[in-house]
Amino acid sequence: LPPGPITLPLIGNIPQIVYYSWKNNGIVPAFEYFRKKYGNVFTLWLGPFPHVSIADFETNHEVFVKNGNRYKDRFLSPIFEELQEDHGLVFANGEKWAELRKFTMVTFRNMGVGNEIMEEKIMEELNARCTDLDNDAVNGRTIVEHGKLFELMVGSVINSLLVGKRFGEDNKEEFLHIRHLIETSNEVFTTFDMIMPVWVLKTFFPARFGTAANALNTIKDYLGKEAEERFENLISGKYVLDENSPKDYVDAFLVKMQKEKDHPAYTMKSLKFVLSDLWSAGHDTTATTLISGFNQFMHHPEVARKCREELLRLTDGGSRPLSLKDRAESRYLNATIAEIQRHASILNVNFWKTSDAPTKINEYELDAGEILTAQMSALHVNEDIFKDAGEFRPERFLEDEKLIHQLIPFGIGKRSCVGENLARAELFLVFGNLLLRYDIQPHGKLPSTADQLPFSAVKIADTSAKLEFIKI
Numbered sequence: 001l002p003p004g005p006i007t008l009p010l011i012g013n014i015p016q017i018v019y020y021s022w023k024n025n026g027i028v029p030a031f032e033y034f035r036k037k038y039g040n041v042f043t044l045w046l047g048p049f050p051h052v053s054i055a056d057f058e059t060n061h062e063v064f065v066k067n068g069n070r071y072k073d074r075f076l077s078p079i080f081e082e083l084q085e086d087h088g089l090v091f092a093n094g095e096k097w098a099e100l101r102k103f104t105m106v107t108f109r110n111m112g113v114g115n116e117i118m119e120e121k122i123m124e125e126l127n128a129r130c131t132d133l134d135n136d137a138v139n140g141r142t143i144v145e146h147g148k149l150f151e152l153m154v155g156s157v158i159n160s161l162l163v164g165k166r167f168g169e170d171n172k173e174e175f176l177h178i179r180h181l182i183e184t185s186n187e188v189f190t191t192f193d194m195i196m197p198v199w200v201l202k203t204f205f206p207a208r209f210g211t212a213a214n215a216l217n218t219i220k221d222y223l224g225k226e227a228e229e230r231f232e233n234l235i236s237g238k239y240v241l242d243e244n245s246p247k248d249y250v251d252a253f254l255v256k257m258q259k260e261k262d263h264p265a266y267t268m269k270s271l272k273f274v275l276s277d278l279w280s281a282g283h284d285t286t287a288t289t290l291i292s293g294f295n296q297f298m299h300h301p302e303v304a305r306k307c308r309e310e311l312l313r314l315t316d317g318g319s320r321p322l323s324l325k326d327r328a329e330s331r332y333l334n335a336t337i338a339e340i341q342r343h344a345s346i347l348n349v350n351f352w353k354t355s356d357a358p359t360k361i362n363e364y365e366l367d368a369g370e371i372l373t374a375q376m377s378a379l380h381v382n383e384d385i386f387k388d389a390g391e392f393r394p395e396r397f398l399e400d401e402k403l404i405h406q407l408i409p410f411g412i413g414k415r416s417c418v419g420e421n422l423a424r425a426e427l428f429l430v431f432g433n434l435l436l437r438y439d440i441q442p443h444g445k446l447p448s449t450a451d452q453l454p455f456s457a458v459k460i461a462d463t464s465a466k467l468e469f470i471k472i
């Protein structure tokens with residue numbers, strides 16, 4: 001195995017991980033400490049299990065892209081293996097997962113490239129939120145809790161793309177209910193539940209196991225109810241599918257279901273799991289990136305100003321909205337979004353992958369079944385790649401145009417993000433058009449740009465401050 005700290009019997013490197021996380025104030029700085037000491041590929045033992053982290057681009061590319069077929073399996077925690085029954089996209093492996101991943105990517109691509117549904121839905125949502133902001137303005141200023149604004153906006157876009165319904169004033173409660181279900185489920189699943197064998201949970205903690213199972217089923221059933229209704233209407237002839245132009249993800253899935261009647265991936269049960277995964281994986285990630293970005297702008301108004309200058313130039317002084325067609329020419333905005341994503345690096349600890357055959361990484365020969373991961377957050381603070389990594393400086397991507405290829409906020413290889421195209425479109429259109437329409441300033445205290453949960457697996461942005469949106 002690649003080098004790492006000295007391991008102790010049974011507890012492995014847990015004492016060192018805890019100590020260096022505490023000393024450096026977070027898991028990511030602890031990873032950077034280990035990387036500097038042991039190299040870009042290092043092993044940490046979680047109890048009796050070794051984990052190999054890869055924190056540079058070249059090795060990640062070699063392992064997860066060039067030899068990607070060997071690393072397509074996600075390491076699944078026993079409770080997820082039991083509850084997901086190999087359904088869905090995030091906590092599943094095998095042929096059904098591969099088929100659904102391909103279908104989802106093609107469907108999103110068709111929505112984006114073929115007929116621009118994606119851009120239309122994002123802009124419809126953005127325009128509706130801007131109308132609300134303008135209606136609430138007092139003396140041209142609207143005070144906004146930006147955490148809530150972006151959570152609702154992103155939730156609306158996903159819901160609209162998946163089941164064709166955005167959240168307006170009349171059905172905002174539905175959004176809050178979905179948020180509540182996802183938050184409850186996040187609270188229910190602790191590290192303890194993730195590592196315990198299912199028989200232990202079922203035998204000694206049956207109530208706890210029941211609560212976890214219930215939380216997952218409730219989300220799935222709630223998010224799947226629109227699809228269920230549509231399916232029933234389709235069977236009874238009340239709903240007619242347009243095969244050539246499905247209006248959302250559920251339509252596309254139902255078309256496929258009719259064509260592939262015997263395929264185990266295309267069933268109503270499978271659809272419910274997929275909808276739930278797309279919602280959960282696509283919501284917090286995108287909303288957190290938007291919130292982190294605006295928090296950065298409050299500390300770096302000169303960056304917001306430079307983006308605006310570029311956008312005004314591209315849109316003839318703001319006489320039209322920014323569109324995805326402007327992407328190639330928005331060099332400064334693209335560099336800024338890259339720097340926002342580098343700092344926002346959603347996962348402090350990336351999902352683990354297992355290899356299905358013995359492999360060689362650099363000079364190390366790894367057995368089949370070893371656990372590996374592209375440790376993205378560690379890569380994004382790797383000083384050998386991103387000099388002065390703690391600084392927020394979009395210019396770094398303009399000074400060295402190849403640098404952007406070393407940034408992997410959506411992961412790398414066969415398990416990289418399925419929603420990357422959608423997320424990139426959302427980030428570009430929302431950041432760009434809001435900067436074009438509003439001068440945005442802090443209201444009261446400045447939001448923090450630091451991760452609010454540096455000891456957890458997922459990053460959380462500061463949503464406690466308020467912002468002022470001043471129409472330009």
Ligand code: HEM
Binds near residue numbers: 089414420423
């Ligand atoms: C800025 C926004 C987003 C970021 C930073 C992000 C990041 C990621 C990352 C890091 C992974 C795991 C990669 C790995 O295991 O190595 C992932 C997986 C995934 N993401 Fe995203 N994501 C974003 C938005 C979305 C959206 C909008 C959707 C869908 C609507 C989505 C759906 C998924 C799914 C389904 C997976 C699992 C893919 C698989 O295992 O095959 N994500 N994402």
